[in-house]
Amino acid sequence: MKKKHILGIAVLIILVFSTVWCYRQFGGLKTPDPKELTDSLGQVKMPPPPPPELLYGIEKDSFRIEKGRIRYAQNLATILSSHDVDYSIIHHLAQKSKDVFDVRDIKAGNSYTLFFNQKDSIEHPAWFVYEIDPIEYLVMSLKGDTIIYREKKKVITKRRTDVGVIETSLWNTIKDQDLNPNLALDLSDIFAWTVDFFGIEKGDHFTVVYDEEYVDSIPIGIGTIHTAYFHHRGKPFYAFRYEQDSIMSYFDEEGASLRKAFLKAPLKFSRISSRFSNSRLHPVLKIRRPHHGIDYAAATGTPVYALGDGRVTHRAWDTKGGGNYIKIKHNSVYTTVYMHLSGFAKGLKKGDFVNQGQLIGYVGQTGLATGPHLDFRVYKNRRPIDPLKVEAPPVDPIKKERLPEYLEHIRPRKNELDSLTTSFFRERNTISADSAPAG
Helix, strand or coil: CHHHHHHHHHHHHHHHHHHHHHHHHCCCCCCCCHHHHHHHHHCCCCCCCCCCCEECCEEHHHEEEEEEECCCCCCHHHHHHCCCCCHHHHHHHHHHCCCCCCHHHCCCCCEEEEEEECCCCCCEEEEEEEECCCCEEEEEECCCCCCEEEEECCCEEEEEEEEEECCCCHHHHHHHCCCCCHHHHHHHHHCCCCCCCCCCCCCCEEEEEEEEEEECCEEEEEEEEEEEEEEECCEEEEEEEEEECCEEEEECCCCCECCECCCCCCCCCCEEEECCEEEEECCCCCCEEEECCEEEECCCCCEEECCCCEEEEEEEEECCCCEEEEEEECCCCEEEEEEEEEEECCCCCCCCEECCCCEEEEEECCCCCCCCEEEEEEEECCEEECHHHCCCCECCCCCHHHHHHHHHHHHHHHHHHHHHHHHHHHHHHHHHHHHCCCC
8 A cells, every 4th residue: 555655646746747847848837037027027117207396497306495586775796695605706606697697787676596505514505596587587506617597487378368348548447357467558559550548438448369478377478469459439440460571560450550650649548638729828827828739647757759750850958848858850741849858768869760659758847837747749841730630641551462361361360359349248238137126
């Protein structure tokens, strides 16, 4: 019996080893080699480690960060010396940065950031970053090398559409709707030749399609205004951006240019305090005499712009009560005069040629004046005329051969403006009806 048991066990062992040998020889289960296992795991696609978080292109985790805002009378030297940066390094930075950015132009109110090295037992500022504007910034290394450069933040552009109804002024409507104030300035520039912004009436309304620019999710300004519509005193005014002769400009629904030889007014966002008259009681002299101009009441320092292209023939003091004044000859027919200025544009002098819309001076109260205002006058063939009645010719319209292409281009854009306007007022009327008391 013992021999039979021993023989049986031997046969069983032979069968087990034979089975294992067959599997290994003919593709059966194979014991993995540790190296092969490592290689196999190495081929698995693992997610890459997250990139380091950057601030102004500098790794945040490597530094302690301190932010601040430039105070009045503060400069690069006072900021850095207060953090124990050696004066030799500060002087070196000021000299080396001149071709990149003049540090004397650092402005109060702008932001700056300091990066402190955390590797030492005592902290040392390693980088200084100054925000030149919402987009551009200056980077300076404080480690004794000459790494100084300007860089720009990524600007994101978002398309927007807005509709507004005037209650008091375009500016207040934009403000009340929590829109970017620059939108009011841009719309007034586009429609400066067609809409009298000093005669805006309650109920006038606008529709605009434009780009708004964002940096770090914060709106920083207005980009391109693509199309706009302004309903003023019962009349519709359209503006479509279009390129002609390599120049981008705005044209109406028929292809006429919105730009004309003269602006509607030489300044923005003010009010008319006195009109053209042949017999006006002078506020200072208390006598009646002609007032052949328009008085625009505005704060001292308000910018004044040239009504049209022309040459400065006078930049002087008017001894008859006009104070600081400028006279511009536009052509053989028209001349304009700007009086009571607080000052002149930097560098402007007699004989200079100025362009339409160019800054020429600032509203003031010089000469015989009871308050800050601009006394604006227009002469046609040397005779004074009412500035509000000047009919300025438009500049070149869309060329005849390009007009069909232009009309095709603006068709969907005009439809969009009309649809936005209609939808706005339909919804507005529905809300008004729903909120009306039951009769």
